[in-house]
Amino acid sequence: MEKVLKGWCGLSLVKRIFVGLVLGMLFAYFAPNNMSWITIFGDLFVGALKAIAPVLVFFLVISAIVQHKKGQKTNIKSIVVLYLLGTFLASLVAVVGSFLFPVTLSLVSNVSVDSAPQNIVGVLRTLLLNLIDNPIKALFNGNYIGILFWSCLFGIFLKEAKTATKDAVVDIANSLLKVVKLVIEFTPFGVMGLIFSSISASGGDGLLSYGKILLLLLGCMGTVAFIVNPIIAFIMIQKNPYPLVFTCLRESGLTAFFTRSSAANIPVNMNLCEKLGLEKDMYSVSIPLGATINMAGAAVTISVFALSAAHTLGIQVDFISAIVLSLLSAISACGASGVAGGSLLLIPLACSLFGISNDVAMQVVGVGFVIGVVQDSCETALNSSTDVLFTSIAEFSQWKKEGKEIELSKI
Template sequence: MKNLMKKWNGLSLVKRIIIGLIIGIILAVTIPNVAKPLSIFGSLFVGALKAIAPILVLFLVTSAISQHKSGHETNMKTVIILYLLGTFLAGLVAVIASFMFPVSLTLVAGVENITPPGGVVEVLKALLLNLVDNPVKALFNANYIGILAWAVILGFALKNAASSTKLIISNVSDALSQMVVWVINFAPLGIMGLVVDTIVTSGIASLLSYGKLLLLLLGSMIFVALVVNPIMVYVAIRQNPYPLVFKCLKESGITAFFTRSSAANIPVNMSLCEELGLDKDTYSVSIPLGATINMAGAAITISVLTLAAVHTLGIQVDIGTAIILSVLSAVSACGASGVAGGSLLLVPLACSLFGVPSDIAMQVVGVGFIVGVIQDSAETALNSSTDALFTATAEYSKWRKEGKKINISK
């Protein structure tokens, strides 16, 4: 048994996750009733990540800001530009794909007890109010935009603190990072539980009737991940972007696919950025920020489902309105919460642009929840892996200008 554990720990985390994935699928398909209790491992894994992530972000950002030396440049401006541009281009890709391959829906019953935002102003207002949320409440509710704002303010307030105080904060930050490493080592078991829960609870058959919609959603996300994002990376670093793209998809995208939460995947992305040798002053801020505003997958979901509703109702859409939808979906996506299904509640907002009745729009949300088993997983994988990708791209772009060697395989 000791030798077996040694060999198991000698495997890379990705290989262990794939093994857990395969075991989960086999158990869920062959003995679903016996395997169902194993889903508790998935709940424990995601719960542990969600529990540690808010306090980790608070101390990482506070430590990075408080110890930041004047004159030491970060890459936050470039990262934010990449985040916003990537989200807009994803929405544009989804709009073009929806025109090339129009999808009509068989609408289902509306989603009850859910109140979508009334407009873009309401979405932006909610974001601004989250900035000044009670810090304890922000930690409790995992409000990352609020945690980020208070961590930055606290970091600046501590810049003139004693070195011993800064050292304590840094030590707590390191300790929390180590706790995250311990949690992530349980990813294979957790993902096995998540797979069992998904297959046993939802099944695969319920998704077949929405195959064309799923293909359009997944195709748009794959195109962004493997074509649009690599082009953006190449323009910035002027070398083959695919080693970095595939590394981010492998190390970050796989876990995000199963946790279905950008927030829960923050510790994974932090670990990846450290492995890539990136500047901690940058990624300790950019990764939690990305979980809030870098929402390419959400922009795709909003655009595709909105235009599916439009095509179902036979509404004619001109090019100008379609471009406005791309912008609206990007802005709305930035307001999507970093939790499973967060983007679906913004579909009625985009539907209102075309005069789609709210009851129809909420039925489209219902369709979104049906396909969400796969759609939301893929959306989160794209969103979260892109957080790390664009953070690394900004850093490597700076290295290229300084004449430093970029070693993506590190």
């Protein structure tokens, strides 16, 4: 037993995740009733990540600010620009894809979903209200906009605190990082439970009737992940970006695919940033920020569904309207919740641009929930892996200016 345990721990985390993935699939297909207790592993894993992530972000951001010295260079501006540019380009890809491969929907009826924002003012209002949310409530609910706002304020004023106080904050942040690393070690078991739950609940048959819209979504997301993002990375670092792109997809995208939550994947992304040798002061801010505003996958989802609704109703969309939709989708995506299915409720907002009624738009949202098992998983994988990619290329670009060597082939 000791040899087996040592052999298991000796495997890389990615290999162990793959083992958990295969076991989850086998159990789901061959013993779905007898092994239903396995789902508890997935629930525990996601629950642990969601529980620790808000506290981790809160203390890491404060720790980064109190340790920051005057004159110390930061890349946060370039990272934010990359987040916004990437989200807009993803929306543009979705618009182009929808024009090249128009899809019509068989709309469902009697769809029951939560209320959605009716216009862009509603989205911005929600963002601003989340910004000034009660800090305790923000931590409790995982409201990362509020967490970032309050932790930045506390960090700024704690810069004037006594050295012992600053050291205590840093020690707490480091302790939380160790807790996160411990949780991440259980990723294979979490993935096993999550894939078992997913296959048991939906199987594969339910997706066949919605294959066209799903293929269009995945095609657009794949274009962003394997063409658009690498081009941005190449422009930034002037090196073959694919080793870094594949590393981000493998080590961040894979876990995000199963957790279906950008917020829950924050600890995983921070762990990857540490492995890449990035500055903790930088990624401790940029990663939780990315989980909030870097929503390329959400922008794709919003644009594709809105244009599919327009095609279904025979609405002609001109070039100017398509560009406006790209901007609207990008801005709306930044307001998408960092939890499973968060982007779907913003579809009615995009549909309103073409005069599509809220009743019809909500039926489109219903279609989104039907294919959500795959769509939302791929969306989150793209969102989360891009957080690490853009954070790393911003820092690598700075290294290049300083004459430091960037060895992407060794990643």
